[in-house]
Amino acid sequence: MRSAAQGGGGVILLSFIVALALTIVPLPDMLELIRPEWMIMVLVYWVMALPQRVGVGIAWILGLLLDVMRDALLGQYAITLALIAFIVIHLHQRLRVFPIWQQALAVSLLVILQYILVFWIKGLTGELPSFWKMLLPAVSTLIFWTPVYLVLRQIRRRYQLS
Numbered sequence: 001m002r003s004a005a006q007g008g009g010g011v012i013l014l015s016f017i018v019a020l021a022l023t024i025v026p027l028p029d030m031l032e033l034i035r036p037e038w039m040i041m042v043l044v045y046w047v048m049a050l051p052q053r054v055g056v057g058i059a060w061i062l063g064l065l066l067d068v069m070r071d072a073l074l075g076q077y078a079i080t081l082a083l084i085a086f087i088v089i090h091l092h093q094r095l096r097v098f099p100i101w102q103q104a105l106a107v108s109l110l111v112i113l114q115y116i117l118v119f120w121i122k123g124l125t126g127e128l129p130s131f132w133k134m135l136l137p138a139v140s141t142l143i144f145w146t147p148v149y150l151v152l153r154q155i156r157r158r159y160q161l162s
Contacts, residue, residue, distance in 0.1 A: 008161040012054065015042050015152060016062060024069045033132065036140040037111045038148075039066060043081060044107050045152045047088040048095050050161060059085035076121045080114040087113075104145035111138040 019042040027035060039062060046054040063078030070077065087110065088095065095103060112134060119129035155161075 011159050034136045034140045036144040041148045047085050048092045051089050051092045056082045056085045080117045084110050104142045107145050108138045108142040111141045
């Protein structure tokens with residue numbers, strides 16, 4: 001019989017589904033500019049907390065889902081989320097001991113990295129990206145990291161995920 005610590009994949013999957021729903025829910029144009037990167041926050045948390053269970057492969061699949069949901073060039077979000085997961089896997093032991101405000105800064109830098117890569121890809125296809133479309137989501141992600149982190153940590157502890 002499997003214990004809750006060995007299972008819990010459904011809880012992790014549900015958190016990704018909620019992040020995906022928050023990512024695609026329609027917002028007014030003004031709020032759309034400051035939408036936090038929910039998927040990156042949830043991905044970073046699970047990779048940082050459980051790097052043996054959530055890694056580059058899951059990030060790639062989540063990125064493909066984002067590509068389809070955002071009607072983007074197939075693979076553009078997949079490669080950025082996989083790169084973010086790779087970076088977090090290699091730094092997870094350091095990130096885990098950072099105070100929460102430093103973690104928030106690190107996650108914001110990862111969001112900026114994602115936007116730089118996505119804007120580079122869009123630039124290759126002829127689109128002209130805006131600087132504010134990169135900076136504002138990074139700032140809102142910085143603000144929302146603490147509550148997202150605390151909620152996911154509480155869920156992980158409640159279901160004894162390891």
